[in-house]
Amino acid sequence: MNTAERKRSSLRAGLADSSPVVAVGVHDAMTAQLVESSGFDAIWVSGLGVSTMAYAVPDLNLITMAEMLEATRRVDAATDLPVVVDCDNGYGGLTNVVRTVREFERAGIAAICVEDNTFPKRNSLFEGKTVRELIPREEQARRIRAAKAAQETEDFVFIARVEALIAGHGVAAACERADAYVDAGADAILIHSKDKTLSEIEGFLSEWSGVGVVPLVAVPTLYPTFTVDHLGAKGFDMVIFANQTMRAAVQATEQTLEMLARELYPAAVDPSIASVDHIFELVRTQEAIAREEVPA
Numbered sequence: 001m002n003t004a005e006r007k008r009s010s011l012r013a014g015l016a017d018s019s020p021v022v023a024v025g026v027h028d029a030m031t032a033q034l035v036e037s038s039g040f041d042a043i044w045v046s047g048l049g050v051s052t053m054a055y056a057v058p059d060l061n062l063i064t065m066a067e068m069l070e071a072t073r074r075v076d077a078a079t080d081l082p083v084v085v086d087c088d089n090g091y092g093g094l095t096n097v098v099r100t101v102r103e104f105e106r107a108g109i110a111a112i113c114v115e116d117n118t119f120p121k122r123n124s125l126f127e128g129k130t131v132r133e134l135i136p137r138e139e140q141a142r143r144i145r146a147a148k149a150a151q152e153t154e155d156f157v158f159i160a161r162v163e164a165l166i167a168g169h170g171v172a173a174a175c176e177r178a179d180a181y182v183d184a185g186a187d188a189i190l191i192h193s194k195d196k197t198l199s200e201i202e203g204f205l206s207e208w209s210g211v212g213v214v215p216l217v218a219v220p221t222l223y224p225t226f227t228v229d230h231l232g233a234k235g236f237d238m239v240i241f242a243n244q245t246m247r248a249a250v251q252a253t254e255q256t257l258e259m260l261a262r263e264l265y266p267a268a269v270d271p272s273i274a275s276v277d278h279i280f281e282l283v284r285t286q287e288a289i290a291r292e293e294v295p296a
């Protein structure tokens, strides 16, 4: 098995077994390496994360497919974990979604996730209009069917993300969309919600006939007190901690800069930041130099 096949089959096995795959969101390669060292199962390349951290732009479909692919290639090269990429709404219409599958599949990535938000999208966590339009269900199903038909390998995973709860369309509409996307060939469904009580999700879990049949993915950013075990017991096969590493990096950097600006000498921040030796270790500097050196 080559690396891509191994990552894809490990993701598929994780989605099929009894405990949820735990994925952590990243915005760069080193964060992916740190996620792997911390014992998690998979990487989520976050659209919000890459928009914010790599480009300092809002998560409004501003970053292109090529920019996301480039960020993903770096992440994928830095980890043995399967990488699941947040491909927003597939960056346009049906042919954009088809091309997105082609490009990420040929790049050896394990999985992509495509949502039914219209272009230009809005980040799902951003407060705004409570009811908003989505790509019509049948149109999104058509796009998924075309994308799956374009796939060249059996094992590449296509996750269809349902935004019906976020967009205020209700549980029945969410179930209809999930059915249509599975019928079109989606390998898994991500049901997104920002209902803190979990009651919207509970409604979906009790109404949708695909629970226990089709792998189901949760992003519990706004119902953050529910544990992986709890969500697993509810029927989820994958849980994504989508934006915690980005928020950690921003807060740590802001605090460090604040202290540096106040104290104006580097030792002031040394106790609260990684040592340079640790940085060298993380990228295996010693091993690289040892390999280069000609034995005496």
Ligand code: SPV
Pocket: 025, 045, 046, 047, 048, 049, 059, 086, 123, 124, 125, 219, 221, 242, 243
């Ligand atoms: C992301 O990480 O970009 C996501 C998850 O899509 S969320 O921001 O919760 O919509």
Ligand code: MG
Pocket: 046, 047, 048, 059, 086, 088
């Ligand atoms: Mg996103």
